[in-house]
Amino acid sequence: MTTSNKGKGRVFQERCRTVLQQLLGCHFEAEVPLAISPRGTHTFDLANAERTIVVECTAVGWTEAGSIPSAKIVQLREQSSTFATSKATRPVTSWSA
Amino acid sequence: MSCHPKRKESLASYFVRLNRDYLIGVDVFELSEGGSELICLHGEKPPCRPLSGEGSVPRVTIGREWFNPRKAEDFVAEIDALEKSVSGLAHKVAAARPERSLLAHQAEWHIRGILYHLRRLVDHYSSFVREVSSRAATGASHIIMYAPCFQRVLFEFYALVNLSRISLDNLRTYLRPLFTGASDQLPKSIRDVLKGETNCPVYAALVGQEAVDYLLDVRNCLVHYRSFATADNAIVLEEGVDPLPPLGDSDSFLGSMARAYFRRIGHDASSVNIYMPDRIFEEQTTGKLAKFTYEQKWGLVPNARTFAFLTIRALSLALAFLTDTAQPVFEFSAKKRKPS
Numbered sequence: 287m288t289t290s291n292k293g294k295g296r297v298f299q300e301r302c303r304t305v306l307q308q309l310l311g312c313h314f315e316a317e318v319p320l321a322i323s324p325r326g327t328h329t330f331d332l333a334n335a336e337r338t339i340v341v342e343c344t345a346v347g348w349t350e351a352g353s354i355p356s357a358k359i360v361q362l363r364e365q366s367s368t369f370a371t372s373k374a375t376r377p378v379t380s381w382s383a
Numbered sequence: 384m385s386c387h388p389k390r391k392e393s394l395a396s397y398f399v400r401l402n403r404d405y406l407i408g409v410d411v412f413e414l415s416e417g418g419s420e421l422i423c424l425h426g427e428k429p430p431c432r433p434l435s436g437e438g439s440v441p442r443v444t445i446g447r448e449w450f451n452p453r454k455a456e457d458f459v460a461e462i463d464a465l466e467k468s469v470s471g472l473a474h475k476v477a478a479a480r481p482e483r484s485l486l487a488h489q490a491e492w493h494i495r496g497i498l499y500h501l502r503r504l505v506d507h508y509s510s511f512v513r514e515v516s517s518r519a520a521t522g523a524s525h526i527i528m529y530a531p532c533f534q535r536v537l538f539e540f541y542a543l544v545n546l547s548r549i550s551l552d553n554l555r556t557y558l559r560p561l562f563t564g565a566s567d568q569l570p571k572s573i574r575d576v577l578k579g580e581t582n583c584p585v586y587a588a589l590v591g592q593e594a595v596d597y598l599l600d601v602r603n604c605l606v607h608y609r610s611f612a613t614a615d616n617a618i619v620l621e622e623g624v625d626p627l628p629p630l631g632d633s634d635s636f637l638g639s640m641a642r643a644y645f646r647r648i649g650h651d652a653s654s655v656n657i658y659m660p661d662r663i664f665e666e667q668t669t670g671k672l673a674k675f676t677y678e679q680k681w682g683l684v685p686n687a688r689t690f691a692f693l694t695i696r697a698l699s700l701a702l703a704f705l706t707d708t709a710q711p712v713f714e715f716s717a718k719k720r721k722p723s
Contacts, residue, residue, distance in 0.1 A: 305419050347385045347394050366405040
């Protein structure tokens with residue numbers, strides 16, 4: 287049975303949560319919407335209770351042909367800008383290796 | 384790790400390398416497939432000793448391209464903020480408990496001294512960065528330069544390390560009025576105090592701190608094993624290039640315990656780092672010096688900042704207790720703390 291990309295993402299998100307909780311010693315909530323500007327919110331994959339650490343989890347690698355998944359990269363660059371506008375003191379991006 | 388067959392790097396590493404301008408203030412980790420090993424690719428390094436003891440402990444390594452640029456102005460602003468937050472603490476003690484005013488003013492002297500050395504260290508480091516950047520702009524990857532400012536950075540670091548250690552040792556003096564009669568004889572060394580059992584929050588905040596262990600190791604190394612003395616020439620290498628071959632007999636003096644590296648940012652800017660050894664001693668008990676490696680990229684300036692901040696926080700917490708606590712309430716037992 288093949289797992290959908292969304293399913294893989296959820297599994298990876300859960301793995302990130304477990305590892306970061308062990309590493310940083312705090313609890314993380316999943317799918318946390320936070321205001322990033324006066325007009326908009328963004329749902330972060332993980333965030334701690336104080337919302338000082340927000341996390342985006344990305345399970346993506348090189349394409350089978352060895353090319354760059356351009357759409358994903360553009361999306362990630364936008365997410366990085368979202369981090370800059372969030373009030374978190376410690377934004378984190380997790381990648382699957 | 385799923386590396387590109389030709390590029391020999393993961394997509395995460397590639398993304399970080401090309402998008403550093405978007406990642407200022409963001410930490411990036413790569414999580415190994417099926418395991419719990421984290422590779423820190425960008426930003427603040429997580430604690431090597433994880434904060435939670437539950438479950439399997441994730442292993443953290445530092446990626447080859449790891450990078451966490453910070454501006455000197457931000458650093459100076461941090462020092463200003465810290466200085467503001469601790470000013471007047473001794474006067475508060477003197478007003479509330481006049482009999483403790485001498486202790487309070489002594490503690491404040493140590494705080495001011497640490498801030499003095501930290502500021503001067505940052506000034507000399509900024510000069511060193513300017514000198515390196517001007518030479519790096521020529522395209523050189525190996526720079527051997529006359530750099531008295533590098534020596535001055537180390538003078539200040541030397542002073543900061545020793546003053547921080549002495550301040551932590553002296554906590555026992557400042558806190559003595561708050562310890563019960565039976566346990567007012569705390570060990571002279573902070574390391575011995577931290578090995579024991581106490582309910583004093585000032586010491587509790589220092590127990591298990593990796594930075595405290597590193598500070599004590601660096602100080603012991605400087606005092607008992609190896610000097611920080613260097614020539615007034617500095618060797619600075621571009622990160623990623625092969626090191627220079629040994630320079631004959633003078634190498635041991637030219638080769639500082641702290642290593643300087645630079646990295647080009649864009650067309651006309653450089654980031655300059657001075658790295659400290661990953662580990663000072665092989666084993667704390669044997670006291671044998673480790674073979675110095677620099678893979679963890681422990682920066683001298685961030686280390687100096689951490690040493691200064693944790694010492695000042697401990698001193699200011701001690702001053703707050705001297706103000707607010709009238710009677711001896713803390714206890715100490717030399718009985719060894721069980722390893723966690």
